[in-house]
Amino acid sequence: MDEELHERVRDVIASIPPGKVSTYGDIAAAAGAPSPRLVGRILAEDGQDVPWHRVLRANGTPAPHLVHRQLELLRTEGVLAEGQRVDLRRYRWQAQ
Numbered sequence: 256m257d258e259e260l261h262e263r264v265r266d267v268i269a270s271i272p273p274g275k276v277s278t279y280g281d282i283a284a285a286a287g288a289p290s291p292r293l294v295g296r297i298l299a300e301d302g303q304d305v306p307w308h309r310v311l312r313a314n315g316t317p318a319p320h321l322v323h324r325q326l327e328l329l330r331t332e333g334v335l336a337e338g339q340r341v342d343l344r345r346y347r348w349q350a351q
Contacts, residue, residue, distance in 0.1 A: 264288055264297045267350055271309040273332045275348035276341055278313050285350035309348075315341045 263286040271277050279291035288294055295318075298307045308328040311317055316339050317325035326336050334346050 260286065260288060261297055261301070264294055265301070265305055268294075268298070268302070268305045268307065268310060270350065271306055271348050273306075274334060274346070276309045276311050276315075276329065276334060276343070276346045277348050277350075278311055278343070280313055281347075281349050282310060311341055311343075315343045 264282060267282050267285045268277075279294045282288070282294045283291045286294070291313075294310070298305075298310065308317075308321075308325045309332075311325075315336075316322070322339055326339065329336070329341065334341055
């Protein structure tokens with residue numbers, strides 16, 4: 256993966272405002288990444304300093320190993336979940 260794509264993905268994630276969420280697929284599309292899985296890989300390897308908790312799976316749920324921490328961080332920003340699912344119609348943000 257090239258460094259420019261890596262930084263574009265991080266920039267898109269950094270631009271998600273508090274109180275909003277986006278999906279791995281939304282981020283991939285906005286950054287020109289070939290797949291949502293690549294976005295997940297970038298977050299896993301280099302996502303500590305961007306608002307990783309605002310990125311969800313396409314069905315509005317966090318990754319299973321992050322669910323409690325991610326929903327807790329989102330809740331502090333006013334993003335509420337029903338069970339473990341965030342209503343994307345209400346909270347979704349998409350890059351312009």
